[in-house]
Each structure stands twice: as structure tokens, then as C-alpha cells.
Amino acid sequence: MKLAAVWTGLSSESSTTKLTTQVIKTLEQQLAKRGETLEVTRINLHEYAKQITFTLLTPVPDPKLEAAFQAVKEADTLITIAPIYKGTPIGIHTLFWQLIEDGALWRKPVLMGATGGTARHSLAIEYSMRPLLNYLKGNVMPSNIFAATDDWANTAGAAQLQARITYATNELTTALFAQQHAASLAELANTDALTTLANTNASTSQNAHITAVSAADNTAAPTNWAKPENLRTADTIELIDKETYLQQNRLPKRKRVTADLFDPHNVTPFAQLLGNEGN
Amino acid sequence: MSMEFGVFTIGDVTTDPTTGKTPTEHERIKATVEIAKHAEAAGFDVFATGQHHNPPFIAPANPPILLAYLAAQTKKIQLSTSTTLITTTDPVRIAEDYAYLQHLTDGRIDLMMGRGNTGPVYPWFGKDIRDGIALAVENYQLLHRLWRETDLNWQGRFRTPLQYFTSTPRPLNDVPPFVWHGSIRSPEIAEQAAYYGDGFFHNNIFWNTSHTARMINLYRQRYEYYGHGKAHQAFVGLGGQVFIRKNSQDAVREFRPYFDNAPVYGHGPSLEEFSAQTPLTVGSPAQVIERTLSFREWAGDYQRQMFLIDHAGLPLKTVLEQIEILGSEVLPTLRAEFAKNRAADVPDAPTYAWLQARKAAGKEPIPGGGPDSPAGKDRAKNAK
Numbered sequence: 001m002k003l004a005a006v007w008t009g010l011s012s013e014s015s016t017t018k019l020t021t022q023v024i025k026t027l028e029q030q031l032a033k034r035g036e037t038l039e040v041t042r043i044n045l046h047e048y049a050k051q052i053t054f055t056l057l058t059p060v061p062d063p064k065l066e067a068a069f070q071a072v073k074e075a076d077t078l079i080t081i082a083p084i085y086k087g088t089p090i091g092i093h094t095l096f097w098q099l100i101e102d103g104a105l106w107r108k109p110v111l112m113g114a115t116g117g118t119a120r121h122s123l124a125i126e127y128s129m130r131p132l133l134n135y136l137k138g139n140v141m142p143s144n145i146f147a148a149t150d151d152w153a154n155t156a157g158a159a160q161l162q163a164r165i166t167y168a169t170n171e172l173t174t175a176l177f178a179q180q181h182a183a184s185l186a187e188l189a190n191t192d193a194l195t196t197l198a199n200t201n202a203s204t205s206q207n208a209h210i211t212a213v214s215a216a217d218n219t220a221a222p223t224n225w226a227k228p229e230n231l232r233t234a235d236t237i238e239l240i241d242k243e244t245y246l247q248q249n250r251l252p253k254r255k256r257v258t259a260d261l262f263d264p265h266n267v268t269p270f271a272q273l274l275g276n277e278g279n
Numbered sequence: 280m281s282m283e284f285g286v287f288t289i290g291d292v293t294t295d296p297t298t299g300k301t302p303t304e305h306e307r308i309k310a311t312v313e314i315a316k317h318a319e320a321a322g323f324d325v326f327a328t329g330q331h332h333n334p335p336f337i338a339p340a341n342p343p344i345l346l347a348y349l350a351a352q353t354k355k356i357q358l359s360t361s362t363t364l365i366t367t368t369d370p371v372r373i374a375e376d377y378a379y380l381q382h383l384t385d386g387r388i389d390l391m392m393g394r395g396n397t398g399p400v401y402p403w404f405g406k407d408i409r410d411g412i413a414l415a416v417e418n419y420q421l422l423h424r425l426w427r428e429t430d431l432n433w434q435g436r437f438r439t440p441l442q443y444f445t446s447t448p449r450p451l452n453d454v455p456p457f458v459w460h461g462s463i464r465s466p467e468i469a470e471q472a473a474y475y476g477d478g479f480f481h482n483n484i485f486w487n488t489s490h491t492a493r494m495i496n497l498y499r500q501r502y503e504y505y506g507h508g509k510a511h512q513a514f515v516g517l518g519g520q521v522f523i524r525k526n527s528q529d530a531v532r533e534f535r536p537y538f539d540n541a542p543v544y545g546h547g548p549s550l551e552e553f554s555a556q557t558p559l560t561v562g563s564p565a566q567v568i569e570r571t572l573s574f575r576e577w578a579g580d581y582q583r584q585m586f587l588i589d590h591a592g593l594p595l596k597t598v599l600e601q602i603e604i605l606g607s608e609v610l611p612t613l614r615a616e617f618a619k620n621r622a623a624d625v626p627d628a629p630t631y632a633w634l635q636a637r638k639a640a641g642k643e644p645i646p647g648g649g650p651d652s653p654a655g656k657d658r659a660k661n662a663k
Contacts, residue, residue, distance in 0.1 A: 054547045054548050057544075057546055057547035057548075058485070058543075058544045058547040058548060058553070059463075059485040059486075059543070059544075060485050060486060060487065060544075060548075060553070060556055060557055061486075061487060061490070062556075063487060063489075063556070261466050262466055262490070262493035262494060262496070262497050263497070264496070264497050264500040264501055264504070267466050267467075267469075267470050267497060267501065268466075268467060268470065269470070270416075270470050270471060270473075270474035270647065271647060273412070273413075273416045273467060273470070273471070274416060274420060
């Protein structure tokens, strides 16, 4: 799983960087529990400030910034954390998201976070970051993480902060897995595999629960759904050990495809642009 | 001659940052004429003008006006555009005016289609910038037909319909001028150029080399797909931007204030950073030669190399000097070096005579490819 972490840590002691590191670590742990590894691309906008500004001043795209945009587009999920200055996320952070192409976050679960002096400014995430990330078509989590200075200062604050981090990252991993699973179901539904599965012994297949459903589908009228005999009960589930369960329920590796518009194979054929079939 | 070398201008009216003086529109228009004549005298093959409708530009709103005047003032330099606005100009007027120019110049013209990068222009001519690509596609399709068909019945989205319309005058000897399609970042335009078998031009100056290379590669491969020839035989043109002095430090020192204050790239990356990322070359003749020759490595053998010289507020005197230096110390070497190892089956820059001969031989490209082309075969396959 690919995670892109985009944050703005302006000083070497930046609490935004600390928060980002903590969130990434928590995410890694949660994914590990589900048998997944996390491949993290770290983008601290402090290192891109010049490139971001130049993009406003010249028409030439900057290769370093383009690479960052590309990493975001190729990620499965995203966290983005900004320091709040004067009641709003620091400008350079907003600018990054304003410069990436429209819809760049399509279908990506996104977790927002921010740091600030006191909890007074925690709603800055809601009214400033959320609309922007929604515009980019991100699947933005309802919860987010705000860390005030106090949260770093004492153990009580730190424990509460970690609890908030765990809660919010849990939301993200759940959304991520649900989405990936839905996608793989959709892929499955598009093939004949579903019908094939329905006709084989269900209990040994990876997607046994789908099979049970589809068996009812193929052989009987919809009214059969209501009949309890068609529903799986505890007796019909084969008990397996955790290792095998994780093995069987590993999410299929989906090939990440980001369209290269300059690849001749991806070009829109001119006849289509002309709006008629062939000349 | 196999490759053409030219000068192009976008007709900007820019303050000279070293003196604070801004040329008047009159001065700049007259300067443009001087530049074109000087380019011919210095040995350049092409002069091209942009098209603009707003300050701070004096590029003509209708390039044929300027080009007709230049044709009368010159003898052999090819006249072209950089670009003709195919989006906001009525294709009927383009067909009429450039055909007229063709007659006046005995074919000594070609033109480059562009969409224009000035947003506000679109609504002035009743268009919407969001339709940019669709406009370029529909308008050029109409222009292509206007030059090849009489009594045309046509209907489209962006212009009132035409019934039994014949654009006048007909192209010279019914051989329309060669058309280049220019685009910095839109693959649709590379595809358009490939579809018609027209040329593809990349101005190469405000873009990274790697991106430019991919656009050209896209055009070349689609050109072959549409059966107009092999990929390496497609018609490619490139822009370039240079400032030259005998000694490279002098060039950098003299040009830096112009660069730093230029409206287009001033106050952004430094001259050195910009030169590293784009083809801008500020230095000695040898450096310019070396850099320009390197374009072939990623663009393949190409037909036209254009230079932007009168930009950033450079005074006329300096621009004319630059043209002379280029003409005497750079072009001869470029011609000789580009000719070496140029594949024998790569066509030369298309001249009117060449276009006439091509038509007489019945070898004009078929838009979309004939039945024997890969595109034609795909169409036949899909039809089944």
C-alpha cells in the first residue's frame, strides 16, 4: 500500500513533523496487523517552497515538484498535515494543493491534521483544508487530528493525542480496506469468475461469502433471499487458523495505473475529437 | 538545403530594464520589419510573426497584413506565423487571407496553428477558452476543407453554417500552404498534426526538454500510425532562445538584467536554473551551436529550427547584432553539422515547389490515413 504524506514542517523542531511521524508510525502498525506493508513517500513542503513559488511565476513546470505531484497521484492513501498560522493553514501548504491537477485525489482516502498553539484553531482544518481536498475529489475522513502545544508538553496530553491519532488512523485504514475490497469485488463481478465460483465447492475458495450469495442468485428467484437455508450459519463456516485467514484475505495487488498522456497508446484518437466515426 | 533556420517574434512591447525606456507601438512595428529584412540578409530561411489582439503586443491581429508587406520588402525568406490563432479567428477569414497572401508571394508562405495563451481574447471573439481544443479541432477541419473543396456545405458548433460556399481566392494552383500545428502541452494537437500529415512545432522554450521530447515522440508515432510515412520522416519544428556574445561571461552579464525583469520569466528561477531546465542558451557562439545540435538527440532529424531573439525588452540595435552573430557564426556550422548523419529518407523542410511536386505525384497525405495505413486497417477491423 502506498501512502503519500504531505506536510509542512518549517523548523527542525517542527511539531508538524513530529505529528506526521507519529501518524505514519501508527498507520504502519495498523496495516501490519492486517498483514499489509506501507510504502511511504514523505513530502515536506518546506523543501518545495521555492519550486512552488516559481510555479506561480514561470510557465515552466519544475521537475522536483512534478515528481511530488506524481507521487501523490500514485498513492493509495494520503495524510496531509499543516501548521495553523493566524487561524488558517500556512499558505505554502494550501498552495501545493491549489497547484496539483484537478481531481488528483480521486477515490483516495485522505486524513487531515494540523498543529497550532492552542485548540482554539482546530476548526481551521474543517473550513480551510476540507473544502480544498474535497475539490480535489479526495475521500476525506470525517475525523482529523489537531495537536496543540499542550499535547506535546505532558504525558496526559500525549496519551490523549495518541488516542486521537489511533482513532483517526483507524478510520483511514477501514476506509482504505473497504474501498480496496469493494474494488476487488467489482473486478470479480466483471468476470466470469463469480459464476465459476458459484458452481464449485464454496468452502475452500477465498471468497466463500460471495459464493454463498451468488449461489442463491443463480439458481433461484430473488424471493429465495429471505429463506434462512440460503444464509450462511456458523455451522457452514470452516474454521481456519489466523495465518491461513490472513493469507486468504490478503487484498489482491492492484496494478496502479496513472495515465501518461504523452504515451501514443493513451492518446485520444483524432476521429473521436472530430466527433464522427472515421474521417 | 535540408533544414530551415528562422527567426520568430511574438511582437511584445516590453520596457528595456536597463534604460527604463518602452518603445512606442510605431517604433516596435517598424522594428519588426527591420528584423525580418535583417534576418533575410543574415542568411535566415524563415521569418514568423505571432498574432495578438491586446496590449502590450503589436503582433498583428491579422498576420497576412504584416507578411504581405514583408513579402514586398524581401526576396526569398519564407514567411510564416507563430502562431495563427485557429481558435478565435474565423476559419473562413484565415482561408481567404492566407490564400491571398500565397498569391502575392508566389507560395513563399506557410503558417502555424496555435490556440493562443491569452485567456481574455476568447470572449472578445465570442468564444469560451474552455472550448480551446474543440475549437482548434473544428476550425482547422473547416480550414482544411475550405482550401480543398468548392461549394462547401458545412455545419459545426462554433460558427454559423456554410452553404455552397467557395472561399476566395483558391490556394495558388490549388496547392494549400503547408501547415504546422504548435502546442506546448496538449497531446491532442500532436495527434491533430499527425492525423492530417501536417507538421508539428514545439516552441521548446517554456517547457522541459523531457516533456517536449515526449510530445514529439507522440506526434511521430501517430504520424506513422496514420500512414503518412515512417515516424522519423514526420515534419518537426523546434523553437529556441539564445543570447550570444563572443565571450560567454559577457553574454550572461549583458542578458541577465533582461532575463531578471522579463514579464514572462522574470522574478522566478535564476537565469542559470532556467537555462538548465529549458533550451535557453546565453553564451558564446560555440555554446549555442552545441546546445542547438543536441536537440536532434531527442527530437530526431527535424526540418525547422526557429530562434526567438527580440524578446525581454532588448533594444533593436542589440537584436540586429544578435541576428548578425547568429547568421555569421552559428548558422553555417549548424547547417553543416545537422546535414551530417541526417538520414537520407528524412524529408527536407517543405517548400512550395516541393508541395506542388507532391500533389502532382498524387502523394498528398490522406487525413486519418488511407485504407493501407495502420489506422485504415484498424478502422476496417472495427467496422466488422
